[in-house]
Amino acid sequence: MNSFAPRHGPRLNLSPQNTVQSGSSFAIQNGNKVIRNSFVGSQWDDCYGVIYLLTDNNVDGYWEHKMFYVGQTIQGLRIRFRQHINNPNFLLNKALNRFQKTFNIVETGAEQFKTFGGEFSIQIIAKAYSDDELNRLEIQEISNYRSCYLDYFRVDKNGSIVPLYGFNIERGGMQKRVYLSGPFNPTYIDIDANHLRELISLGFTTDEIEEELGVSESTLSKRIKEFWGYDGFNDARKQLGSYELFRKRVNKRRSDSQLEDKQLEELRELLSQGYMLHEITEKLKVSIGTIYNWLEFLGYDNLTEAYDDLDSKGMHRRRENAYRSASRARGTDLPHYIDLDEKTMIALIKKRLSLKQMVAELSKHGINIAENTLGTKIQDLFSYKYSYLTKILFIFPKIDNFLGENHLKSLLQQGVSGPDMVFYYIKLLIATGCSNKEIAKYFSVQSMSYWYRKFAKSYRVLRYEFFYKPRIIQSLREGASTIEDLAEHLPTAAYNKVRNILRHNWGQELSIYGGNIRKLLRFLSRIFKSYPLIEANLNINVQRTIMNKYRSPLDIDFHFICHIMAFDLSKAFIKAKLGYGKKTFQNFVNYLGFSNYSKLRDECYYKVKIIEAIKNGSNSTEDISIYLSRSLPSVRSAIKRIWNKEYFLYSYDSLLKILIKRYK
Structure with a gap:
């Protein structure tokens, strides 16, 4: 087998653009x-x-x-x-x-x-x-x-x-x-237009022309349209004056085949009344192929052409609509409706019979019903397919008993679908540490592979998400900070397995950090340990809102730090809650996009508070100073630092007027 490689290998261009481009911001x-x-x-x-x-x-x-x-x-x-x-x-x-x-x-x-x-x-x-x-x-x-x-x-x-x-x-x-x-097109079939015209003019039938040229009817119809603009064979015959000659050839073939005029008249009558193909075959007691052969004797290439010529297209459409409506009829609307009372159904279900066995049991009592019909009746009566109903009655209560909680009642009250219930219980069992074989045993099957395929997730992937992920989060809350720490906390999880678990559950964040596991663990530690502690100290709850709004780790960190700094927290407090030393904290400030803590404080505290003061009616440096509970020099200095570009162009008083006009 020859190998093929593109002109370059797959690569990922992750370089962000620093300028606003067309159609974007x-x-x-x-x-x-x-x-x-x-x-x-x-x-x-x-x-x-x-x-x-x-x-x-x-x-x-x-x-x-x-x-x-x-x-x-x-x-x-x-x-x-x-x-x-x-x-x-x-x-x-x-x-x-x-x-x-x-x-x-x-x-x-x-x-x-x-x-x-x-x-x-x-x-x-x-x-x-x-x-x-x-x-x-x-x-x-x-x-x-x-x-x-x-x-x-x-x-x-x-x-x-x-x-x-x-x-x-x-x-x-x-x-x-x-x-x-x-x-x-390299597959284009070249047809001699003059030869095709000659065959049509001589009254040849469609199948004779197909055999002569070795081309399908659809291709020939396209060429007729392409060459002369005629709509199909019969239109071409009429335009070229060979339709009567064609009819004579058809009648000759009909006499040779000993086809009776009565049969053709019956077919014409049914077509003129708009009968559908399956109705025609039932009435004339012939096959579909025979009907199409007879159509040719009548001078039609297909049913649509016949309906058009006999002005029965409208009647045919009405018959089709009536047939579809009848096929959609359910329950008592059906003429052959079979009534089964709820008690009989429950008694059969409690015996834990299959649908086939239930049909056999009913036939003993003179009730003849098909498996599909019985399954439909069960679904109409209990709102769940029989396969899910048996799980609701016999399997899910057994799992609830094992877990010590009644999940089924809540799921039924919420109207959760059968497949979603199965997935919910599979997740619960995996979260408790059940093996694949144990889960199959609870569901009374040999293998759970059908359900894993249905949910497009393997047992390994589900275990990563619902067994290992919660335990990793708990380990981080308890102070784990390295892969080795996590491996000690997790049952049967070696170093490489922990890496795979992290890669699966936080793959997007890991890719943003360039595959650096250490940086990812620091971010996860902030999310699951440090930030909740800070929220508890400040009696606020903003992290969930921020994480719902932003997906990038940088966005989450930046907006959370900005929010808590509005409380005028000290540098020492933030460092202590994050558990960072001097160098690590400086790296974190750089990661947020600031050269030092003072600039971060200017952006996230002073700027926010000064704008807030102006919006609340402050019209002078003194008013802002009172609002912030800061001295006049510190407020003036902050305004000069934050809006240094404007201050370079204007005096301080002019700058303050501009800010009041901008934000008030």
Whole structure:
């Protein structure tokens, strides 16, 4: 098998832009520290959008090498991956269909996903900070990976297009799509227009023309439209004056086949009344293929043409609508409705019989009902499918008894669906430390693999999230600060396993820190230990609000520190609560984007309080001094430092007037 490598390996462009670009806006804090992304419609916090690489990993050796698709998106990567699987282009559709399976998506890292069997994967290869840059990068990466079939393809022996390196059907950049159509398409079938006209003029039937030219009816109809603008064969025959000759040939074939006029008249009558195909086959007691053969004897290529010619299209549509309405009828609306009382159903369910056994039991009492119908009746009566109802009655109470809490009652009151209940109890059992075999035993099955596939998460991933993650958080609250500390606190967790757990649960934060585990642990320690202690001391609750609003660790740290500094906390207090020494605290201040603590204090305390004082009616330095409970010199000095650019241009009194006008 030949190997293929793109012109460069996958790479991630994470360099933030310091300037506001077209179609975008950033809030910048001190140099290149991005505090907030306000791109309209974008789901990315640190950029406008991303360029991603979707890879066919060639696990079955179908291709000569891996195949690629390069795209752009401002949506989440999992959402975009699912969209490609559900609505692929025609090239990607062929690649997906060869596996003949439903694809489940699993997460493999920070913004990295793959299908459950590893057939396809998706990852970010570049980030963009404007619409123009996103288009430019997409064009560039499609060129680098040679993934556009317009530039790299071959035609196989069947005349089908085969892409060489990838599945892109355009060259990127939201440009107008270029199609290989008409004579430029390598699969285009060239037909002699004069020869086709001659065959139609001689009254040849459609199947005779197909056989003569070796081309399908749909292709011939397209050529008729392309050459002369006629709508199909019959229109061409009428326009070329060969329709009567065609009818004679059809009648000759009919007489040869000994088809009776009565049969054709019956078919014509049913068509004129708008009967549907399955109704016609039932009434005439013939196959669908025979009906289409008879249609040709009547001079029609298909049913639609017959309905149009006989002016029965409206009647046909009404019959279709009536049929669909009848097929949607349920319960007592059905003419063959079977009534089963609730007591009978409950008695059967309590016996813990399967649907098949229940049907057999009912048949003994003279009630003949199909399994599907019985399942529908159970769902209508109890609001849950039978498979979930048995779990609600027999399995979930057993798990509640093991856990010592009644979760089922609350779930039923909330109207939680059956699958969500199953997932909820699986999470509970995993959180208590149950093994995969123990969970299967509680659910009375040999394996839980069906449910893991249904939820697109393996047992290992669920254990990382619901068993290890809460214990890591608790360990951090108790003072753990290194991987070694966490490994000691966690049951059966070695050094490398702890790294994998951290990478899975906080992969996005870890990628922002460049994979530095030590920095990630410091951030997590602040989130789960230091900040809650500070909130308890100040009797406030802002961390949850900040974390719901911001996703970047820098944003969370910056806004939390800004909020608590409004309480005029001392440097020593903050250092003590964070558990930092002098050097570590200085590094933290630098990380927030400030050269020293004084500048951080100016930005987060003095500036906020001075603006607040002006908004509350302060019109002079003396008023601001009283509001802040600070001396006049310290207030004047703070105003000069914070608005030093304006102070360079104006006198202090003029600057104060400008600030009052700006913020009041």
